Amino acid sequence: MAESRQRPGTGGPDAIAVIGMACRLPQAADPAGFWRLLREGVDAVADAPAGRWPEAAEYRRGGFLADVDGFDAAFFGISPNEAAAMDPHQRLALELGWEALENARVLPAALRGSAAGVFLGAISQDYAALSDRTASPGRHAYTGVNRALIANRISYVLGLRGPSLTLDTGQSSSLVAVQMAGASLRRGESDLALAGGVNLNLLAETTAAIGAFGALSPDGRCHVFDERANGYVRGEGGAVVVLKRLADALADGDQVHAVILGGAVNNDGGGEGLTVPSARAQEEVIRLACAEAGVTPGDVGYVELHGTGTRVGDPVEAAALGAAYGAGRTEPLLVGSVKTNIGHLEGAAGIAGLLKVVLAVKHRRLPASLHFQTPPAQIPLDALRLRVVQETRPWPVGGRLVAGVSSFGMGGTNCHLIVAEPPPTATVAPGVTPGTAQHDSAGHDSGGRARRRPGWCPGGRRRRCASRRAGWPRSPPPTTLTPAWTSTARGRWTWR
Template structure:
């Protein structure tokens, strides 16, 4: 029979268990809303936007990257008919947003791939390998140090035109094992994981036009669940065949003049584009702990489906409203804090009014002096299908970094089917300073799939507690820069590229440049080391750099010689002591233990004036 003391003990134990469960629940809820840091980016977009810096210049300058369809893809004259909705087998436009690099050029040897295998690989796989490598270097994450890490890969991809082309030019007898591994969509993610030795989740995602933004959402969820410690997320889409354009032309979705005109009265469809992009993601606390450069924060995200609407490709405004509200709730952000939204913005007669109406219903009434700016990168580079969302996301990250909203192109007269007086929106048509309104800048990014699958992300500029702490800057008189590559030509090209970068950013911190080059890149056999005291000196040495030294395959033996016997002198370690925190910490510890028994105080070796007997 239980006594009163027993019952009290049971109650106390039960109360403690409830407290433990509440703590665990709070921990899980906090984890689910933990911000995700974007620490690196890589991209290939139309208009020679082969890196984030060039992409920003394209956006800031309001560049129209739409060109005529290149002959290297197909002869547009054979397919063009502006009245293609009536004539089957034709395309409504001769234009598109195409990469200006030759996509058949690929350094297979760098990635350990044989020429035969590379020939049978979808160019989307090849391009993503390059973008992944560059994104990791941009994040100062040396790719060769990620082997066996729980890094995840999440790739949005929908079609493979290359397999279709191979099928047309090869008989079944020529099909080898590389046809399968080189062209299966799942291998776009698996190939990156395999090459880099990554052991986190590896997914290829197809939700039509929202694929890449959905991939980012899934990566964020995976990070919060602890499935991976870091993630590469984004998507790719290359236009190698006219087939999809023929089909889209029949729906009236393709603009005959090749220009996407979001929110304009003359909006009559979009132009197809191509490209790819990846972001490198970490949990915010991990990024701060590692000292990573944080470009922006993903506060929250959501995905949903249109469900039943008037047609499978017809947007559902109610579903879009629910999506954006859910993303805001997941981010812990109220609508009035959002100052910019990168819309899906396809410039279609039906899509734009539905999207603006849905967005307006969420944003509600606002102070007329603080409207929400909206825009669409599709006016610059076209609709990148599976890569559309990542193009939008990288645009917003760059805008947050530069505190400037790029212009949306081809807006002459606002679409009369949108009640602009009712909704708190403005569409900047010139580069516009992004006012902070005495709080962090927050933006939304939308991506809606033709199949009804939608994604929305909430981003915030990278302002963390660490930004408010003024850390003393170490003034080192000289800096060491190391560069390496797999060949002399590649090393020369790398040195030239860095010199051009330094010329473009003369005020950049030399120490930061050297740190990123020394620790954020893999080291190869052809090597170059330069010591410089200024950015100009470094540039001159890069221009006149001698041939690299080829590192031997075996590591050399290193010996430290401590001569003693009076070879020491006053101040011999002064400069090191002043400029190297690690040395200073250990020197102070050594001094404390040696001073009581030392004839010459330990500190004398770090003094400029004290003599040594």
């Protein structure tokens, strides 16, 4: 069925365009910084920042953001008291949503009242646990810690009338969010969608609980598909992409960074244990995604792994990849994991992997997967027709750039997306060149985007606010729950 709908290189009527992106990741404040980190093979895992997890006795290493407490409440029309009660996941999502629209050159005001959707993955409950410790929570506490509002606040602030969902499917949440956003666009339910996920590691107790479960690496590294694999290291941050139907993006003159051809979601549906992954289910979700995207396994040149570096999970994932993609290949399938760079972002892990692939497509280079030397006997890479990318390199020669992205939840919810380079710009609607749509006298183009002017820069608001904040006393660390942790209510920035 899907074969008749689209093939690699055609774009297809169901293809979804990635037209904007934003991220806040360890040692990477934006997509350009993230690409530098990937291209240079940086390991951003480090000891916990001063003041974070002071009571932690072990598992102190992770991928951390330098700043989780700064927030320009006044810019979003939020009072200091309400901002102080807001889960920082809500604050980070608001900033990333805005910055993603900046990157896409979409004027937020032009979206008010439109069928634009918000689909975000988030699983952390750390701030709610902190809130429970205060004797007088205040009138904003209930909305401040409700996870549904991570997505709903973006819809409220921007006046968006499309679906607004915060999803929790475990560690696959953010990639499932992207898949659901694409489905909403294909159905015509949304005309534009913000999709992604956020994850902040505020409590040492949560890390201790995951360590007690046996999932964390004692040496603080993800040794993906390596004989030294002994667990993962936690990471934090978030990313948001702006999505449109490809035909609409081309007609509107949007810059298309990559195209999502299709994807699939399933569940293990039982097995050896609640949290034990199923190779059969993972193979099935890959085959379903390829069928939906209209690609054959041989069309796919690279897969961004779920790749946590666990002794149980890695062999299962490798076996599924070998079964779905390995048979009949003339060259091994290239694989890698961004978790080796920034740690496992858990609820936001899938969007981090997707963003890596979008940037790899955009720059036509595949970044290295770190900390890999020798595969264990349980992962016979040659027999499975798999090869770990060990240094930054070009994509395989021949054909269109096509990749798979995997993300699996601990409860068995699996997601796989097929991502490709955009079709040639010759397919843009007649008379429209990407990024040059006609502008009206108010400075907006036909797609509602702000006209680029000298000095216009995505993310400029945050950089100006950050420089304005330089020299201010630091707020208390997130181990305390006080109104001081968070909103500095800095001056409002206006679009220019």
